[in-house]
Amino acid sequence: MNREITYGENRRKSVEVGVGGVRIGGNAPIVIQSMTNTNTEDVEATARQIAALAGAGSELVRITVNTPAAALAVPEIVKRVADLCEPVPIIGDFHYNGHKLLAEYPACARALDKYRINPGNVGAGEKHDGNFRRIIQAAIEHDKPVRIGVNWGSLDQELLARMMDENSRAPQPHSIHEVMIEAMNRSALESAAAAESYGLPKNRIILSAKLSGVRDLVAAYRNLAGRCDYALHLGLTEAGMGTKGVVASSAAMAVILEEGIGDTIRVSLTPPPGGDRTEEVLVARRILQALDIRKFEPSVSACPGCGRTSSAFFQEMAARVEAHISANMPVWRQRYPGVENLTVAVMGCVVNGPGESKHVDLGISLPGNGEDPLAPVYIDGKPAATLRGETIIPDFIGIMEKYIASRYGNARPCQSN
Secondary structure: OOHHHHHHHHOOOOOOEEEOOEEEOOOOOOEEEEEOOOOOOOHHHHHHHHHHHHHHOOOEEEEEOOOHHHHHHHHHHHHHHHHHOOOOOEEEEEOOOHHHHHHHOHHHHHHOOEEEEOHHHOOOOHHHHHHHHHHHHHHHHOOOOEEEEEEHHHOOHHHHHHHHHHHHOOOOOOOHHHHHHHHHHHHHHHHHHHHHHOOOOHHHEEEEEEOOOHHHHHHHHHHHHOOOOOEEEEOOOOOEEHHHHHHHHHHHHHHHHHOOOOOEEOOOEEOOOOOOOOHHHHHHHHHHHHOOOOOOOOEEEEOOOOOOOOOOHHHHHHHHHHHHHHHHHHHHHHHOOOHHHOEEEEEOOOOOHHHHHHOOOEEEEOOOOOOOOOEEEEEOOEEEEEEOHHHHHHHHHHHHHHHHHHHHOOOOOOOOO
16 A cells, blocks of 8 residues: 555644645645754845755745844845745744734734744743733734744743642652643643634644653654644754754654654754754655655665675765766756656665665666676666676666656646645
């Protein structure tokens, strides 16, 4: 059975939300979000990073709006982005003073496509409700959706303290982690209910409850998904750097997504100083593709190598094939609709090479140590050619180009969702 159909059948039903020209929830594809790390007051740097993130595949981009100067910069940023790339919805991230900035800078409020607020950071006591209401009123006035994003590092302390006290008096107290997760979900749900009572419709509300622990995140979203039909944004907050962040985010979101939970995702990686911010977008795309939820580009399988493989030739070949695909996808996507579903295998020896190559659309089995210096090529599971010599890589890429043109060249353009 097609995995994408299985996922669609099992997917949690949520209310659809429109953000700019992007559909979230309902039957829409899961959407990838990212966030800039520039100073929003720097219009040029922020606009260029938004364009880079969008170019890498981010379908929503969030920016910090934390000062009057940042709020003033937003309309110009939106204009610059429109000159640099295809339209991408831009989200304003507000903490502490969002109620003031949205009221005092209406051009900023109009220019943004969505607001993100944290109910734990809109004020304490009586000020909390008033400030929250002012943000919701701005969203209603400008017809903007809102993500109510609860974060365990900035949870409403009054709510948490009250729930901790209640738990301590219970006959069978829950663990601190359980109380914290319940407090996060209650904060999100009560805030959403308040927003609706002020007049913001359900199809303008997205919720999130983000933690930095994998198991805690899974527990929180399972609980939240079972208690509401709001669209949900997924993300492991403060995931960390490098492979640690990639593995933790992948482990957490794979479990949640496989259960049909989630409408947008963000992989919150910490880049090294001066590092490429777009890496988080690439990881998000690969998570969705690995789960067969969405397809973005052809999949290339390659063996890890062992003592049977001769030199590093197969590694070089796999890298060059992937690089060729990535470089050509912008053109292929337009010229060959459906090419993202192509599967390719570059294998290093006879043990698994022929078998793996027969299970993909296009595969090659390179000679290992002691094997004949021949590289059989398989197309649609059948032997199609035998390559040899120093031109194996360009010859195989040429075969791949012809296969793509033949298989996808006459395809009708896909209808956008």
